[in-house]
Amino acid sequence: MKRTKPVVACLLLSLLAACSSSQGTGSSTNDSVVVGGLLGNAFREEPITQNDADRALADLVKTETGGALTDTDRQAAATALYRALSAQTPGKTIAWENRSSGASGDVIAGPVYQVNNVVCRDYTHVVRVGEREDAVRGSACREEDGAWQPIV
Template sequence: MKFHVAIPFLAIAALAGCSTTSGGKGDSAVLGSWTGGSKQAAKTSVLAALGNGLVGNASLEPADRKQALQAEYQTLEYSPAGKVVEWKSSNNRSGEVVAAQPYQVGSQNCRQYTHTIRIDGTPQSARGTACRNEDGSWTRL
């Protein structure tokens, strides 16, 4: 009987470590602490692991692409399932990213997510999966 009580407790304890909320911390503070370097270098390194993200080869300016990737990272790392994270540029480009509930694959946290971008009002959506690396970056599968 005691064995059966321990299993749910261990499952809850394991899930508690899988939180995707930041607890109010900004991503730049956390990113800087992962690498021991500057916050900007850490942010660039963590975003680089996403490659082109779900926006792929969409017609985005470099600044727009960076905003889109930051929104993907913010969503994957900190947002609860179903919460919309929006981004908007000054040149009529925008988007929103929504992630599903995190799940485990081996020792990695993974999430499915959708990114919809709007270029001149025309929406384009893509779906994918990313898993979190030990250094805090996310790699698209």
């Protein structure tokens, strides 16, 4: 699998660049397509560690709303992302909420597709903190060991 990572990353980067588009989800929404190389095992099994959550949500925390997330918020958001990617049904909304901080969000994963026999999914992650809302779109691919590798 290590030899195929650069090939998969290049193919997915090409696909994402060709298919990228923006769509608003409400007031003050930033959409960005997450592209780049494959990360380490950010989504192996629950519970998700803080380090894994930070890596998985790297693009999200760059947004105004995402930057306001606490460590607990980021763990809840990363867990919801893992669950959405692992869900059998495309389009199923996985919600998360931290009542202590008031942060919440929704993750929706798209249909499964394959690139060089690697299972991948696109997703949209909407995060709300107070009156602010940001959306980040990205992709992740599943490793042979079941871990989801976000493309960032």
